[in-house]
Amino acid sequence: xxxxxxxxxxxxxxxxxxxxxxxxxxxxxxxxxxxxxxxxxxxxxxxxxxxxxxxxxxxxxxxxxxxxxxxxxxxxxxxxxxxxxxxxxxxxxxxxxxxxxxxxxxxxxxxxxxxxxxxxxxxxxxxxxxxxxxxxxxxxxxxxxxxxxxxxxxxxxxxxxxxxxxxxxxxxxxxxxxxxxxxxx
Amino acid sequence: xxxxxxxxxxxxxxxxxxxxxxxxxxxxxxxxxxxxxxxxxxxxxxxxxxxxxxxxxxxxxxxxxxxxxxxxxxxxxxxxxxxxxxxxxxxxxxxxxxxxxxxxxxxxxxxxxxxxxxxxxxxxxxxxxxxxxxxxxxxxxxxxxxxxxxxxxxxxxxxxxxxxxxxxxxxxxxxxxx
Numbered sequence: 455x456x457x458x459x460x461x462x463x464x465x466x467x468x469x470x471x472x473x474x475x476x477x478x479x480x481x482x483x484x485x486x487x488x489x490x491x492x493x494x495x496x497x498x499x500x501x502x503x504x505x506x507x508x509x510x511x512x513x514x515x516x517x518x519x520x521x522x523x524x525x526x527x528x529x530x531x532x533x534x535x536x537x538x539x540x541x542x543x544x545x546x547x548x549x550x551x552x553x554x555x556x557x558x559x560x561x562x563x564x565x566x567x568x569x570x571x572x573x574x575x576x577x578x579x580x581x582x583x584x585x586x587x588x589x590x591x592x593x594x595x596x597x598x599x600x601x602x603x604x605x606x607x608x609x610x611x612x613x614x615x616x617x618x619x620x621x622x623x624x625x626x627x628x629x630x631x632x633x634x635x636x637x638x639x
Numbered sequence: 640x641x642x643x644x645x646x647x648x649x650x651x652x653x654x655x656x657x658x659x660x661x662x663x664x665x666x667x668x669x670x671x672x673x674x675x676x677x678x679x680x681x682x683x684x685x686x687x688x689x690x691x692x693x694x695x696x697x698x699x700x701x702x703x704x705x706x707x708x709x710x711x712x713x714x715x716x717x718x719x720x721x722x723x724x725x726x727x728x729x730x731x732x733x734x735x736x737x738x739x740x741x742x743x744x745x746x747x748x749x750x751x752x753x754x755x756x757x758x759x760x761x762x763x764x765x766x767x768x769x770x771x772x773x774x775x776x777x778x779x780x781x782x783x784x785x786x787x788x789x790x791x792x793x794x795x796x797x798x799x800x801x802x803x804x805x806x807x808x809x810x811x812x813x814x815x816x817x
Contacts, residue, residue: 466733467800467808470720472648473662476640480663483652484677493673497663538653544663545640554645619642629649633642 479544486540491523498544507551507638514636515551517611519544521604522555522632538629550614550635559630564620567630574605575615582610612636658685658730660722671703678723687730691815695723695732697790701783702734702811720810728817735810743807746780747799753784754794761789791815 473481479501482494495516502512519542526540541556559567577585586606609616617633652660659678675696682692703721720735738746756764765785768778784795791813800808 466720466722466735466810469648469651469662469722470735470737470808472651473720476644478640478662480661481648482661482663483649483657484659484661485681487677487680489673490677501663538649539657539659541645541649541652543640543645543648547640552640554640554642556645556649617642619646621646629646631642631645631649633640633645 477546479546481541481543483541484539486523486527486542488527491520491527494523494542495519501544511551511636511638514611515544515553518553518608518634518636521608521611522553522634525604525632526555526557538623541631546638549637551638553634553636554631556629556631558623558627559620561622561626561628564628564630568618568620571605571616571618571632574609577609579610579613582606586610608634655722656725658682658723658725660720662720671700674721675699681723682730685725687817691730691817694791694813694815695730698732698787698811698813699734701787704783729814730817731812731814733810733812735808737802737806738809739806740804743799743809746809749778749780749784750795750797752781753788756785756788758788758792761785765789787813 472478480494480497482490484490498515498519499512502515507515523542526542538558540558541554543552543554543556545552545554574582574585586603589603589606605616612634614635614637617635619631621629621631623629658681659674661674678695678699679692682695699721703719719737720733722733724731724733753761765782768782768785788795793813796812796814798810798812800810802808
């Protein structure tokens with residue numbers, strides 16, 4: 455629980471510092487809807503334009519953001535018992551731009567997601583392309599509106615392995631953090 | 640940046656029970672509208688009274704316009720922070736930004752001026768200031784600070800943290816009880 459001592463302006467400044475030290479372009483934590491997606495995309499675009507990022511890198515960052523945000527929109531919990539809103543972080547380091555999403559996931563879905571990403575991470579570029587095609591042809595729209603192509607697309611667009619972790623919140627829920635790197639060539 | 644660092648940030652936000660938080664480049668017109676819409680949705684879900692919501696939105700609009708306008712040309716100023724935290728029935732709103740020290744004095748003088756006015760006189764001073772001058776000559780910052788103080792019935796709560804010889808972190812804060 456927050457209290458007035460720990461949540462002083464100084465702590466806000468800690469977050470500000472964390473952001474500056476790690477070259478974080480954007481952090482948004484809250485509920486997502488289409489309007490907010492449009493807004494964070496536009497904020498990111500302005501920042502990338504300011505840094506003269508190449509069109510190809512920019513396009514990849516946007517594509518991956520869209521996939522990540524669509525996943526969040528589909529799966530976000532609006533449940534007052536889970537005090538954890540979805541998170542989006544865009545940052546950069548020497549060689550990469552990083553698109554990081556965080557959201558709550560049911561523990562029972564962890565293995566499905568984990569197996570899917572682990573499998574994608576074993577595939578080469580050509581194999582990914584093929585897997586995308588066959589997955590699209592065989593896809594079934596799930597009850598949350600996805601055909602499961604998002605992770606494949608993120609791996610293809612980023613040309614990097616998808617990094618992820620699950621952190622248990624309680625016996626039924628975990629935080630799922632997905633980190634996608636886009637080389638800044 | 641690695642996943643564990645993201646987890647640290649996430650944990651900080653969750654432990655502070657931030658209802659909404661955004662940090663980044665705020666300098667665009669539709670961001671405030673989106674933030675207000677989302678904050679509205681979130682606060683409605685938490686059964687926050689409409690009068691409290693209106694005060695939060697008023698604070699967001701006034702503070703952000705001031706913070707963002709004052710330092711438009713400072714490259715370092717593009718990291719801005721907007722947060723709403725919850726503790727029981729209390730909601731605390733923070734809006735912070737990097738401000739160049741060169742632009743700081745008029746802001747601080749205005750805040751101090753408003754904070755020395757007795758609560759009972761705030762409304763009167765606001766309307767006097769509004770009526771006294773032509774629109775083009777109005778002290779927008781003063782009007783804005785008076786407006787916040789009038790609406791919230793609070794002194795302007797702010798904090799200044801030194802970053803380096805040229806910049807500091809200026810943050811406004813307000814707490815409302817639902």
